[in-house]
Amino acid sequence: MTAAFGPPPSSANQRRRPTPRWGVQTGLVQPRQPAFWLFVVAMVLGGLYFLLTQLIEIVISPAGWALSWLLLLLYIVPVFLVVRWLDLYEREPRSLLIGAFLWGAIVAEMFSGLGNDAWGVVITRLFGPEFASHWSAALTAPVIEEIYKYLGIAVLFLIARAEFDDLIDGFVYGALIGLGFAVAEDVSYFIFVFGGDVPSVIQGFWVRVVGSGLYSHVTFTGIAGIGFAYFVTRRLDQPLMRRLLVAGALLLLAIVAHFVWNSPFLRDLDIILYGAFKGLPFLIGLIILLYLARRREHSALSEILAGEVGQPGLVAPEMEALLDRGSRRAASQRIRVAGGREAERLLKQLQREQLKLALVASSVDSTDDAQLVQQRAVNESLRFRLWQMPGVAAALGVAPEAAEATLRAVSAFTPDRLVGAQGAWAWARPDQSERRRVGLAPGLPLDVVEERPEGWVLVRSQSGWYGWTGAPYLTGFTGTT
Amino acid sequence: MTSSAASASKAQPRGWQATLAVLVIMVGIVGAGFVAQNAVADVPNQPVNVGHGVSLVPPPDWEFVGRADDRDTIILSRGSGSLAINVSEGTDELAALMALHDEWTATGTVSAGEVRAATDLHGSLPAARFTYSGTFEELASSVEGEVAGVRGTSVIVLFDGWADVGEFAGVADDINAIIAGTTIP
Numbered sequence: 091m092t093a094a095f096g097p098p099p100s101s102a103n104q105r106r107r108p109t110p111r112w113g114v115q116t117g118l119v120q121p122r123q124p125a126f127w128l129f130v131v132a133m134v135l136g137g138l139y140f141l142l143t144q145l146i147e148i149v150i151s152p153a154g155w156a157l158s159w160l161l162l163l164l165y166i167v168p169v170f171l172v173v174r175w176l177d178l179y180e181r182e183p184r185s186l187l188i189g190a191f192l193w194g195a196i197v198a199e200m201f202s203g204l205g206n207d208a209w210g211v212v213i214t215r216l217f218g219p220e221f222a223s224h225w226s227a228a229l230t231a232p233v234i235e236e237i238y239k240y241l242g243i244a245v246l247f248l249i250a251r252a253e254f255d256d257l258i259d260g261f262v263y264g265a266l267i268g269l270g271f272a273v274a275e276d277v278s279y280f281i282f283v284f285g286g287d288v289p290s291v292i293q294g295f296w297v298r299v300v301g302s303g304l305y306s307h308v309t310f311t312g313i314a315g316i317g318f319a320y321f322v323t324r325r326l327d328q329p330l331m332r333r334l335l336v337a338g339a340l341l342l343l344a345i346v347a348h349f350v351w352n353s354p355f356l357r358d359l360d361i362i363l364y365g366a367f368k369g370l371p372f373l374i375g376l377i378i379l380l381y382l383a384r385r386r387e388h389s390a391l392s393e394i395l396a397g398e399v400g401q402p403g404l405v406a407p408e409m410e411a412l413l414d415r416g417s418r419r420a421a422s423q424r425i426r427v428a429g430g431r432e433a434e435r436l437l438k439q440l441q442r443e444q445l446k447l448a449l450v451a452s453s454v455d456s457t458d459d460a461q462l463v464q465q466r467a468v469n470e471s472l473r474f475r476l477w478q479m480p481g482v483a484a485a486l487g488v489a490p491e492a493a494e495a496t497l498r499a500v501s502a503f504t505p506d507r508l509v510g511a512q513g514a515w516a517w518a519r520p521d522q523s524e525r526r527r528v529g530l531a532p533g534l535p536l537d538v539v540e541e542r543p544e545g546w547v548l549v550r551s552q553s554g555w556y557g558w559t560g561a562p563y564l565t566g567f568t569g570t571t
Numbered sequence: 572m573t574s575s576a577a578s579a580s581k582a583q584p585r586g587w588q589a590t591l592a593v594l595v596i597m598v599g600i601v602g603a604g605f606v607a608q609n610a611v612a613d614v615p616n617q618p619v620n621v622g623h624g625v626s627l628v629p630p631p632d633w634e635f636v637g638r639a640d641d642r643d644t645i646i647l648s649r650g651s652g653s654l655a656i657n658v659s660e661g662t663d664e665l666a667a668l669m670a671l672h673d674e675w676t677a678t679g680t681v682s683a684g685e686v687r688a689a690t691d692l693h694g695s696l697p698a699a700r701f702t703y704s705g706t707f708e709e710l711a712s713s714v715e716g717e718v719a720g721v722r723g724t725s726v727i728v729l730f731d732g733w734a735d736v737g738e739f740a741g742v743a744d745d746i747n748a749i750i751a752g753t754t755i756p
Contacts, residue, residue, distance in 0.1 A: 122585070123583070123585065123586065123590075124585060124586065124587055124590040124591075125586060125589075125590045125593070128590055128593065128594055132597070201597060201600070201601055204601045204604070205600045205601045205604050207604075208601065208604025208605050208607070208608045209604045209607065209608075211608045211611075212604070212607045212608055212611050214617075215611040215612075215614045215616070215617070216611060216614065216617075217617065218617030218618070218619065219616075219617065219619055219629055219634070219635035220619050220620075220635050220638065220645070221617075222635065223634075223635040223636065223637060234600060237596065237600060238597070238600070241593050241596060241597060244589070244593050245590075245593055248586045248589055248590055248593070250583075251583050251584075252583065285711050287711060290711070
């Protein structure tokens with residue numbers, strides 16, 4: 091392909107890049123990042139320590155150890171699912187989520203153990219064993235453990251900065267680091283403190299998970315994680331001092347919450363009351379922070395999708411439903427009544443694809459990016475199928491004329507060109523400097539969606555794939571598909 | 572066409588300094604803990620006040636577990652070994668030991684030896700002891716141990732040491748050293 095298509099597209103097509111880049115996804119394995127190698131080395135050291143600890147626990151009580159992990163799965167799975175559910179718009183890569191959990195369970199656990207022991211000895215020496223027995227856990231663990239868990243968030247950020255788009259991301263990584271830490275600590279407590287036999291493990295599970303699992307490390311590190319995310323994601327709109335203040339204040343809040351939890355105050359209370367007095371206030375604080383973060387995510391979603399409303403991928407009533415859980419649920423019920431389960435399933439699929447549209451829109455720099463056009467077409471085709479069902483468009487509050495016009499606008503694949511004998515390149519955007527390009531096989535039938543005077547054409551293939559290519563490399567289509 | 576993610580990753584700054592800072596903090600907290608631990612190594616161990624003027628310094632590998640609600644009993648532990656130290660006003664250590672002996676043997680799950688006078692427990696202070704073994708309601712496994720009573724001017728101190736069956740011998744010397752080192756007015 092030569093430079094035959096004139097100048098690059100005008101700046102009018104350039105999208106102002108929204109703050110969150112939800113659609114840009116990376117992963118944990120980033121060998122080019124030094125932080126990745128720090129993660130690997132820390133994981134190897136921590137892994138050896140973790141294995142040794144597990145072996146000792148198995149030797150002490152094999153049944154208790156197995157039961158501990160089995161019971162803790164009842165804690166891990168729901169917490170993980172809730173955290174994922176809160177991370178609605180941009181699901182974090184699985185490798186990073188697993189990395190966060192492992193940092194908490196393996197790395198933070200080992201370093202915190204060493205740090206707590208060393209500083210615990212200092213407190214015992216200086217203030218006596220009785221004082222240390224009451225206060226050592228409150229004075230050492232909150233600072234040491236919260237810092238090591240916080241460093242895990244920092245390491246994940248240094249590995250994959252693109253994944254930290256908004257405040258919820260900080261919560262997600264923080265909460266999973268906290269979950270990993272809590273689980274590894276719980277197993278040790280069940281075996282070494284509660285006694286390790288089956289009744290003791292069940293008692294430990296009742297006290298540490300049922301009674302207080304909501305308030306502990308998941309809450310602490312979740313709070314600190316939101317502060318970290320505030321620091322790294324609000325660079326463009328908040329001054330450094332304010333970001334430092336917020337991040338520092340939330341880390342301090344996590345440490346204070348941990349201190350209050352570990353302090354000997356109210357130690358004689360029943361575990362349920364203990365949790366209500368010492369943990370619930372901080373859990374409520376976290377929920378408020380999450381509410382504010384979600385509100386901000388909603389406004390980011392509106393911002394990202396604003397330019398898409400009225401395009402084939404999203405119409406105005408759908409946008410309202412995307413932003414409000416209540417109207418989404420109401421729409422879903424109306425559709426089920428009007429068109430049955432299949433219609434409801436299609437609506438949910440359309441809504442998922444519309445969230446994906448937000449991801450794509452946030453990851454591209456131009457409104458005529460082929461990937462974005464393709465996603466719009468996917469949504470349009472789903473809407474076409476949905477609205478064809480009797481009564482569905484009316485149930486969604488769409489006027490009959492508008493529904494008819496929308497359905498008419500959806501065109502089937504009607505190839506009108508073929509790729510020439512020498513083949514061709516296709517780009518994501520009508521710009522030859524764009525590095526994303528794929529080869530098109532000679533003779534491939536294509537449907538031209540848009541033609542530009544400078545020679546660029548937006549084409550789609552029968553599979554639904556979209557791309558920009560040069561008109562000179564296409565020939566007229568005469569056959570059938 | 573998903574290379575925007577890859578290009579974002581390639582464009583990401585390396586973050587050498589930040590990574591180094593994380594490493595320094597990781598090593599620093601533990602390292603500083605060990606340095607501080609060494610720095611206070613020469614500070615004499617702080618005594619624990621049991622009550623009524625009785626105090627003791629637990630050996631380094633013995634941990635202070637807690638104080639009972641009566642405020643006059645503390646518990647120390649090392650591994651499976653434990654030592655409960657109780658102080659009460661009185662002048663008859665033999666009676667105190669006999670009361671405990673009879674209470675335990677009455678449960679039917681504990682067997683105890685005779686209460687015998689001991690001359691070498693705590694300098695010249697009058698003392699006696701008895702050994703026991705069996706199961707207690709509040710303990711998960713069978714234990715063996717020894718209770719020693721030492722009479723001070725107006726207080727009796729009971730040292731109840733125990734460990735899992737077969738393991739008491741491993742802590743007995745430590746317990747004798749704690750008894751000998753306890754300050755009893």
